[in-house]
Amino acid sequence: MKRRAFNVGFTAVAALAAAASVALFAAILGTVLWRGFDALSWSFVSEGMRAAGAEGGIVYQIAGTAILVLTAVAAAVPLAAGAGVWLVMYAGNAAKRAFEATLHAVNGIPSIVFGLLGFAFFFELLGLKKSWLAGGLLLALMILPTLVVAFVEKLRSIPQSTIHAAFGLGLRRGDVVRTVLLPQGVSGLLTGTLLGIARAAGETAPILFTAAIFSGATIPTGIADNPVLALPYHIFVLAQDSFDPAMRSGMWGTAAVLVVLVTCASALAIPLRLKIGEEAARE
Amino acid sequence: MTAVVCLAVGGAVLYLVAGSLTALRQEGWAFFTTARWSYRHGEFGAASMLFGSIAVALMALLLAVPLAIAAAVFLSEMCSRRVRVALKVAVELLAGIPSVVYGLLGVLFLRDWIAALFDRAGVDALSADTLLTAGVLLAVMVLPTIATLSDDALHAVPRVSREAARGLGLTRAETIATVVVPHAAPGLIGAVLLGFGRAVGETIAVFLVVGRADNRELSLNALFDAGQTITSKLGGSETNIAAGDPMHGSAMIALGLVLLTLVLCATLAAEGLRGRLAGAR
């Protein structure tokens, strides 16, 4: 009897914990969307900011985030593609392990340290002042591990038999990469990119010192001394003055936009990841 | 291409180490043991911030780990495949929410709740921006990470082990407690370590609710008071100020180095444990 009671209790506790976690997620997402919904309107996403965020819209914040994310992706995708192919096709075992250790390490670096190093490199060393390019490149470095891991996971799920067959036909390594690895691995790269976009869009710390300002910027015209506005930074500044009720609407609206953007990007990656997981399991 | 990345990482570490030397040479070990930070007076003792970072992370783990592992047990052992997939998706989306949004929720909700808690508990506090607040907020943030990684670890336990235990007549709960969890222990510890790393490294959310007060004493009472973590210091305006003064700048870099070391140790230890999981038994 005691054993049966333990069994039932154990199950109940575990189920409760799972339910609580789901409820937490629903509450967080729900609160942001609910409160932000009021602030959302066409003018909110198409107009510029007025009165330091108390009025107006966030169009330039959206633009700024878009510029940063696109820069990051443009830089990270080729790097990740190269790294992935190298890891799977060319690297020896020791090099492979060293690189994977480095990837894990980079993934673990706190975003503020990224921000500081970026500050030191772009701001002090290169004298760039605040620049969208600096922020974008820094974000690229930050999301690189995510892209590489997703890409390599997909590459590793390509059956060895396919690769051997390609070699057996007389193709050289470069050709095999071009005709087999890249086409079949693209979905992994895409998955990683979507996840990378989600991450890059939401990060504040890396762009804190390198690219973002609160007001005054619109679309950059050059590279150096061309900061941008950004959604997460906007929320960050407003949140520090949270006692002002006039700011609330702007805070929630921006948060809602950001959360929708990030969640959609992550959600789009899910069906791809499930498919890759199944294929990997079958191998 | 990959060589560039490796070089960049190596270069960054070297920069941090080199940059910290000035300040560390002046302060010596006192950098880590003195709780007196005042750049105006040229004093750089980071003990208060070290305490803050670790205290906040430990509080977060205390709250999050039991919940996360219990949820992971449910996910891995007790629900159907479809439900598990759905829940894992939900948990991952939760993990993807930007930290600034968590910070916002902390500022607009958690703060008030903690203030009410203080009132009811009779704690005398100026505001609800405290180390405790940051700890609770971080608990919510690291929960998804620990849960999903723990689930991976539990799920990796071979099916035959469970069948053998059930075949002996053990109940499901007994099987989980005496066979599955011990078998998955390295992976579970790895998950907790990664949660620790994330908690220590989190800047934005902590910045908004921790109070950002320097030179607090290192005691349990300080948990209910405003405090400072390494990350909240680095994320603040002092970084910009420090750019001008070499000693100050070096001290900030030293802080960054300490943070990086803490997080990297936790991360690499965790990955080692989780990797070992794949090869063992």
Next chain:
Amino acid sequence: MNNVPRDLINVRNLSVRVRATGRMLLRDVSLDVPQNRITGIIGPSGAGKSTLLKCINRLIDLVPSVHVTGEVLLDGVDVRAKSCDADDLRRRIGIVFQQPVTFHGSIARNVSFAARRLGLVDKKNEAQVVEESLRAANLWDEVKDRLHHAAHTLSVGQQQRLAIARTLAGSPDVLLMDEPTSALDAASTAIVERTILGLRKSKTILVVTHHLQQARRLADFVACLCSQDGSGTLVESGVCETVLLTPRHAETRRLVGIVG
């Protein structure tokens, strides 16, 4: 045959269907298993032999993707009835898998792993039960000096005998063995076979094997499971010698003919 044993287990019209695809892993299998004898279950791979075993001790319950119909009577009582406690059933029926499973901890702890939790041993008689089980599994002499060493330091053959000892510690009446020697070398196989033969007359044993020679060495009775139209069906059963030397069913003939 003057000592005709009674049947301890009666399988009646057992069918196992995969819910999603409708495929029958087992179709209408009926089998009588005599008490305190060794019954071999032979047949080609994929014929549902392991599934049959798992139905007897209801380990099949752990697989929600299949649907089971039919009866499994243990001593006249249907084990698949709601009133039957699956956990208790599994204490009375022991199972050994093809892959030797070792739990964390010492050799001694492995043997008494379940027995301890099920309250079958207490501090006083635990050492005795451990020794008896290890002796019955033909492992005692090799490990008696290192009972507190970690179990995973044993060789594969020893681990399998440890698994058998662990099962025996619960004093089950029935022993299910799913290809117990497939993962072992010839020497370990011989020892395990000797162990199984030693347990005959005191336990009802079902051994799944795809080595006909092993069946001939071990089994008193044998049942042949073959895959017909993709489902496992019982094609023939009876006294081992009779079935293997003069098989009546075409499938059995094919099976015996292939390996000889």
